[in-house]
Amino acid sequence: MATTALVIIDMLNTHDHDDADRLVPSITRALPAVVDLLERARAQGLPVIYANDNFGKWRSHHGEILDATLAGPNAALVEPVRPDEAPYFVVKARHSILCETPLAYLLGTLDVGHLVLCGQVTEQCVLYSALDAPIRHLEVTVARDAVAHIHQDLAEAALRMMETNMSARILPAADALR
Template sequence: MPKTALIVIDMITPYDHPDADMLLSSAEKAVPAIGRLIERADVPVIYVNDNFGSWTSNRDSIYQSAINGKAAHLVEPLRPADETMFIMKARHSIFFQTPLEYLLGQLDVTRLVMTGQVTEQCVLYSALDAHIRHHEVVIPKDAVACIHPHLAEAALEMMELNMGAKICTADDVEL
């Protein structure tokens, strides 16, 4: 089996963006599944998180801002452990101008289990970028959160049909 990494996308957030209220109920459903995956992961866990335009931020400042936001109950269960790898991004894709591709090469990872938010945005764009880099992509559909459910369903279908992504549940993911 190819070497796998569990990727957690944009889950450390204060939920203060314009679409946050539409995202919250979906995130509340996804957080337990993401937590279960992290708990049973015997593979590298890598958080790739938006820096919210703050170029002086770091893991701790991003977490502190998020835990002080309006949905601390969604952030606290997913707090990255000190030894967990944490990469900041500025745009939608986890690969766009980040060191992730280099890190995956160093770890000899070719299979990515992608969790997080937003299914129809960052997860979709990241899955495409992973696919064009010849990574195997797995999306646990209960471990991703969306703003627009109909677009999320379309995104999952596109990832499966166009990118060969495996769509399954978190409990069915082989790590």
């Protein structure tokens, strides 16, 4: 199997949007599995990459994004996955972690061919990222219990689509880095 990287999608989030009331409970359920993945990836020396929206503030950098999320009402959902000094950070414009970002180049320099995806939102950013990955010859695993959703029915459909149409492996977080 190719070198693996853990990609944490949009977990640095202010939750200042219309769907936050539906998303926050799902994040709360997924957070322990995300933290477990993060700790295991760090322990294994795997690349950890945060791919995050910048909330439309194009002059911001990851420190400012982190500060804004930690100052928000749901800082308790960010603190456990707070980046340390080692991870990589990619700002994304929309849904896919790979569309018009430097991530594909970074993955090439790290010799990464397998992504383990976790974070939010299953039926949006996780789905679009998993759909884009095979085009770039990347294998994908989605940690089923480490992704959060707004609409559970759409999230389940998205996971089925990733597995069926894109050959993504859909596994529990406990098995995703093996």
